[in-house]
Structures are given as C-alpha cells and as structure tokens.
Amino acid sequence: MITRHAFEELFKRIENESRCHIQVLYGPRQTGKTTAARQLAKKTTQPFHIENADAIDPDSKEWILQQWQTARLLITTQGAKSAVLILDEIQKINNWSEQVKREWDADTANGIELKVVLLGSSRLMLQQGLTESLTGRFETIYVPHWSYSEMQELNDVSLEEYIFYGGYPGAATYYKDWRRWKRYINSAFIKTSIEKDILMLTRVDKPALLEKLFKIGSNFTGQILSYNKIKGQLQDAGNVTTLSHYLDLLDTAGLLAGLEKFTPNEVRKYSSSPKFQVQNNALFTAQQNLDFNAAIMKPIEWGRWVESAVGAHLYNASIEGGFEVSYWRERNNEVDFVIHDEDYSLGIEVKSGGEGYTKGMENFIKKFPNSKTLLVGHTGFPLEDFLKMDPRVALESIGGKVN
Structure with a gap:
C-alpha cells in the first residue's frame, strides 16, 4: 500500500x-x-x-x-x-x-x-x-485518478499498460483477461458512477441520453465535436443546453470532460465546440474492441491512446493545480492542449510517432507571441517523463508570460 x-x-x-x-x-x-x-x-x-x-x-x-x-x-x-x-x-x-x-x-x-x-x-x-x-x-x-507513477509503484505497470488500461488499481488483476477487465470497468466504475454519483444526486430528465453522451464522448476522446454534430448521433437529444449540462455532470463524476478552446475572448471561449477528454484512459479503452496486443500494433490508433493519456494527466492535475486545460484550433492548425493560468501559457503537442514540430505549433506562436510550446513524445520531451511530472512544473519553467 x-x-x-x-x-x-x-x-x-x-x-x-x-x-x-x-x-x-x-x-x-x-x-x-x-x-x-x-x-x-x-x-x-x-x-x-x-x-x-x-x-x-x-x-x-x-x-x-x-x-x-x-x-x-x-x-x-x-x-x-x-x-x-x-x-x-x-x-x-x-x-x-x-x-x-x-x-x-x-x-x-x-x-x-x-x-x-x-x-x-x-x-x-x-x-x-x-x-x-x-x-x-x-x-x-x-483525490484524483491514479497517476502513472503511482500505478507503477503499486502494481509495477509498464508505460504501455498504463496508457491502455488507465489508472484503476483494482482492475490490474484482470489485465490478462481482456473481456473480464472490460466488464469490470463498465459495471464497477462507469455504471456505478453514473447511477450513484449523478442520478442519485441531481435531477436528470433523460438518463438514457446522459449515458449515450458518455459513450460517444469517451469513444471520441481527444476529438473536437460540435454539439450540433453530437445531436445528429443521438435520438431525443434535446437542445444544446441539455447536452452541455449533461457533460458538466459527467465531469463532476470524474468521467468525461469537455475542454474549451483557448482564446482571450471569453464569449468565443464558452461558445466553442468541446474537445472530449476522458479523465482516466480506462474509460476510453473499455468502449473499444481492440485488446492490448492489437492496439499497440496499430500506430494510428495507438496515437489516440497516447494523446488521451496525456490529456487525462493534464486535466486531473488541473482540478486543484491552479491552472486550466484547453485546446487550440483555427482552420487546419491545431495544438492538442494548452495549459494556462493568469501568468503563463504553454501549448503542448503530443506525438507518438511521425513528424515532430508541427505547423500548428508554429501558427500558435504567431497567434500568441508570448506563449511557448512543448512537444511531448516522438523527438520531443520523453512521454514517460512527462506522465511522471507535475504539469505545473512545465508551465512555470518554460511557459510564456500571458502579459
């Protein structure tokens, strides 16, 4: 212990x-x-x-x-x-x-x-x-979800296992039994959290819609979707306000967050499309059909797991860490995450392979000259080291001054 x-x-x-x-x-x-x-x-x-x-x-x-x-x-x-x-x-x-x-x-x-x-x-x-x-x-x-360092110390998990299975110590027993692990995560964590930490504590007029929103959001972790596009995938979706409210409820239960666009304009910030982010990669993995051995052999799919793990790490640290996590996108230019507070901002791009420095990072700096950027993963700061560190250290060490 x-x-x-x-x-x-x-x-x-x-x-x-x-x-x-x-x-x-x-x-x-x-x-x-x-x-x-x-x-x-x-x-x-x-x-x-x-x-x-x-x-x-x-x-x-x-x-x-x-x-x-x-x-x-x-x-x-x-x-x-x-x-x-x-x-x-x-x-x-x-x-x-x-x-x-x-x-x-x-x-x-x-x-x-x-x-x-x-x-x-x-x-x-x-x-x-x-x-x-x-x-x-x-x-x-x-008390946030378990970090990579803690899971490594407690259960001796590898970096790849943490990225795939996430940070639930009680589920580590089932790593070798893929179907049993999925059932355990879906019943013991997801279903219980929705029923006891949301439905028992607040009024939800459309509980089935809330559950479907979680499944869509977790499947699309790391992706930006407009509420109107989400409505197209849901029956009886109600209005945008209802979906936004349900996403907030999922966030409070430690399941799924909707990251906002990084912009100095508060009105545009709050009207932006959310970037879905599971707060524990197990919540994403439990919705997939690929087991561990198949996932790590597919570079494109594995890149989604890596980016989601970094996002979850940033978001969990931000809740009481005194900083916010956003994303930035304009036209075809995008930076995966932006962490920022009143003093500093830092754009973070995650790469599990392929090219290094991107056009998105370059244009982010042009748009926000006082900001800084950090490449995590391939040719950049080692992914394993980043998942072990407090993101505020990176923000205060290399982040650019907001003003």
Whole structure:
C-alpha cells in the first residue's frame, strides 16, 4: 500500500493544526478516499470515530447526530483535548449539509475541539451542499485518478499498460483477461458512477441520453465535436443546453470532460465546440474492441491512446493545480492542449510517432507571441517523463508570460 498526496495533506491538517475548518476529501470512485481516511485513523494520535453512510436510510434524521455525539463522547471519556470524526459517503444522507452545519456550529459555540472529515465521490457534493450551507466552514482536498507513477509503484505497470488500461488499481488483476477487465470497468466504475454519483444526486430528465453522451464522448476522446454534430448521433437529444449540462455532470463524476478552446475572448471561449477528454484512459479503452496486443500494433490508433493519456494527466492535475486545460484550433492548425493560468501559457503537442514540430505549433506562436510550446513524445520531451511530472512544473519553467 502506498500513501497518496491526499492522505499526507489530510494528516498534516488534522494532526498538526487546531480545529478550524471541516476537511472535505472528494474525487472519483476508487481513487483511495476511504483508504486515506483509514490511514488517518490508524496514524492519528487523537481518538477517532469513523462511519460510512452508504447503507444508511437517506431520510435518516438522526444518523449524523448519533455519529457526532459518539465522537464528542470520546473527548470526555478519554480525557482528550480533541477527537476526529470521519464520515464517508456523506452525500447519501438527505439534507446532510444542514445537519452538519448545525452540529459544527454547536461545537464552535461550545468550544468543543472535534475535527471533522467528510468524504464524497462527486463534485456535485460541493455544489449541492457545501457551497449552499457550509460556506466558510470547509476546505477541500481533491483525490484524483491514479497517476502513472503511482500505478507503477503499486502494481509495477509498464508505460504501455498504463496508457491502455488507465489508472484503476483494482482492475490490474484482470489485465490478462481482456473481456473480464472490460466488464469490470463498465459495471464497477462507469455504471456505478453514473447511477450513484449523478442520478442519485441531481435531477436528470433523460438518463438514457446522459449515458449515450458518455459513450460517444469517451469513444471520441481527444476529438473536437460540435454539439450540433453530437445531436445528429443521438435520438431525443434535446437542445444544446441539455447536452452541455449533461457533460458538466459527467465531469463532476470524474468521467468525461469537455475542454474549451483557448482564446482571450471569453464569449468565443464558452461558445466553442468541446474537445472530449476522458479523465482516466480506462474509460476510453473499455468502449473499444481492440485488446492490448492489437492496439499497440496499430500506430494510428495507438496515437489516440497516447494523446488521451496525456490529456487525462493534464486535466486531473488541473482540478486543484491552479491552472486550466484547453485546446487550440483555427482552420487546419491545431495544438492538442494548452495549459494556462493568469501568468503563463504553454501549448503542448503530443506525438507518438511521425513528424515532430508541427505547423500548428508554429501558427500558435504567431497567434500568441508570448506563449511557448512543448512537444511531448516522438523527438520531443520523453512521454514517460512527462506522465511522471507535475504539469505545473512545465508551465512555470518554460511557459510564456500571458502579459
């Protein structure tokens, strides 16, 4: 077992700091949130109480209060200065944020040093609870999909295996059984994430449409498609606003993102066609008919896997990394990804073979003279090294000044 950065950050806040904010650990399924909470419970020097709301009646009005009272009692019975309360899958309880607010504020008023950690599988948890009732009372720690370095350390996967199978440690057992691996990813991750992290948390009038949008978007990862073109492939697609909303929901569940076009013009930015990007390459691979041995023998198809792996790496790092990921295209000129913040911008072109520096990179620099570019892969910065590094290092080291 390895310790992820999320655990290290959580332990530092709980063990070394006084009670100040509720700590919220969130991220996609199977990324190690519960494991991090259990590691905290084992390592902390403070009394702790940990419970999971997964099997609790969603309408229970007493469950949160009962857990809170149990944790408070630990301070009294053990003569401790503080204790830790950890509640997993908290979003399963209806009106959970109001109940948490009431108990947190009561402890604040009474000077009770009870430190609280909440865990949830979807960013919808933030949108439908934390920001409504708990503003100013919480901090977040995002737990992203597993990186190449972590998968290599944990399961000793090769670069090619990571690009093809993605970053789900629990699925590594099935690498040698292609059909079983596909079934496992589709049922344990995709279906569960859609049903429990989207449909149970928000109103979706056309759930079948949302599922079809995921399948189309994951199949076309790394490609730019207009919403009107997507509508042509879907029955009962509704309007563009509905599709855009459903794509946002898939994004919050850690499944599929729609990258926007890089442009200083905000209006054009938000009206641009999305570039689909799975957040874990397993989500793309599970929709394909090529197994591992067949895929790596087809250079053109393999190039899609490579580009998607780089995109997923960039996007996962961006969620709490303080930068954005976009794409750039004008006519026939394109740069695969652009990472940028208020100070720097860096165009990234991914090549698994063939030519190196492209016309797209050249014209990107002409369009944005202060930007810089980086070629990743063939004749450029080594792909393996790039997937092991924090993209912000590249942005701040070689990125061009925005102004």
